[in-house]
Amino acid sequence: MLRLTFILLLLFFTGAAFAGLPLGEVPPLVVLKDDSGSKMDGSPWSSKELISAKLHVLFYADPDEGGKNSHVDDAIKAENYSPEKYATVAILNMAATWIPDAVINFKLKSRQEEDKSTVFVKDLEKTLVQQWGLKDDESNIMLFGKDGKLLYSGAGKFTENQVQELLKIIRDELAKTL
Numbered sequence: 001m002l003r004l005t006f007i008l009l010l011l012f013f014t015g016a017a018f019a020g021l022p023l024g025e026v027p028p029l030v031v032l033k034d035d036s037g038s039k040m041d042g043s044p045w046s047s048k049e050l051i052s053a054k055l056h057v058l059f060y061a062d063p064d065e066g067g068k069n070s071h072v073d074d075a076i077k078a079e080n081y082s083p084e085k086y087a088t089v090a091i092l093n094m095a096a097t098w099i100p101d102a103v104i105n106f107k108l109k110s111r112q113e114e115d116k117s118t119v120f121v122k123d124l125e126k127t128l129v130q131q132w133g134l135k136d137d138e139s140n141i142m143l144f145g146k147d148g149k150l151l152y153s154g155a156g157k158f159t160e161n162q163v164q165e166l167l168k169i170i171r172d173e174l175a176k177t178l
Helices: 002-014 063-079 101-114 127-132 160-175
Strands: 037-039 055-061 086-093 118-123 139-144 150-155
Touching: 055 063, 055 160, 063 086, 063 139, 063 160, 086 127, 101 118, 118 127, 139 160, 150 160
Parallel strands: 055 086, 086 118
Antiparallel strands: 037 118, 055 139, 139 150
């Protein structure tokens, strides 16, 4: 019993197990529009967009924690995955920050202009925290297969092992489409 307790605590504190979405399943439908959020151009974002001919890595973060996993984004970009087979979605948990929305909007607009391959989205009401059980005030990273099923998830600052595990899953999934 003590050993099981230790393992569960270890998983909890490493971020490997968090009360989020179950692996291997398509998450419940989430739509961010109007008062709940939107893409940078003001159009709605739907989790149905994760079902396509591409793998999707979804970064969901408190803007105060946005740089915490920049090393993960850098590692993914260094792999130079084909934009026909891979996409990134960055959703900001706007309700989790003290930073004024106008400042975040300004930064996001310039980021969207620089990085056309990433879809930037604003979650104004912690919708993904509430509906998907993601960690609030934190950095969450999830990988979705082409069928929209969750293949990987983690929260908190990623270790090098977690980054390599994520990259391996991406490579393995992309190899299935060759």
